[in-house]
Amino acid sequence: MPRGVIATRRLEGSLSWRRTSKTPCICIKKNDTWEWKNINELSKENFEKYREQISEGINKLQCKTSETAVHIKYKYIPSPTEYELMKRLFNYLPNKHKRNFMIEFSNTKLGTNVCANCLGFAIEKKKCVHHDCAGLCEGCYEFLHDMCPLCKKAQIVKCPICREDKKRTEVILLKNCHHPICHKCFAHSAEAKSLIKKCPICRNEEIF
Numbered sequence: 001m002p003r004g005v006i007a008t009r010r011l012e013g014s015l016s017w018r019r020t021s022k023t024p025c026i027c028i029k030k031n032d033t034w035e036w037k038n039i040n041e042l043s044k045e046n047f048e049k050y051r052e053q054i055s056e057g058i059n060k061l062q063c064k065t066s067e068t069a070v071h072i073k074y075k076y077i078p079s080p081t082e083y084e085l086m087k088r089l090f091n092y093l094p095n096k097h098k099r100n101f102m103i104e105f106s107n108t109k110l111g112t113n114v115c116a117n118c119l120g121f122a123i124e125k126k127k128c129v130h131h132d133c134a135g136l137c138e139g140c141y142e143f144l145h146d147m148c149p150l151c152k153k154a155q156i157v158k159c160p161i162c163r164e165d166k167k168r169t170e171v172i173l174l175k176n177c178h179h180p181i182c183h184k185c186f187a188h189s190a191e192a193k194s195l196i197k198k199c200p201i202c203r204n205e206e207i208f
Helices: 043-049 051-068 078-091 095-104 138-142 184-189
Strands: 015-017 024-030 033-038 156-158 163-167 171-173 180-182
Touching: 015 051, 024 051, 163 184, 171 184, 180 184
Parallel strands: none
Antiparallel strands: 015 024, 024 033, 156 163, 171 180
């Protein structure tokens, strides 16, 4: 039976977890008493009797489990020797292929250190106003004006809140997802004491 939960008339038909396993059990009536029974051990008669409660209960348990599950993301970091090998192999490629690779694999260890525009080394790459830009080195970023030299897109983006077109200087680019929010909408949220805490597009919570 679930830890600390006694089977009663009120709980009849409800599902919960067993104390020693992750198999759901259901509160059933047996003779004039109630008990917790593993759903895998139900008789045919009881399964038919509690079919609807079992179906509904399993759906609720699955939703509850998915809400509390911890998602762990792993990031592979190559060893110095492996990284050096990748750089040497990369240097044998024609410049056109290098740019294509840096755009496609911009989030890799090598991709974060090579500017896809000039193919020079970049300590830290900066993206234009568009979140799917592969990123530019400091030198190339200084020449970023009305058009990105890398992704060839105009530096105008639509704010997801007010739906107005904004220039690069009129938006805040959120951390990680790089989606934009215009200064006006962000200021309004602060004035309303309801500061934006999630990206309105991808719901990313690490925005600053």
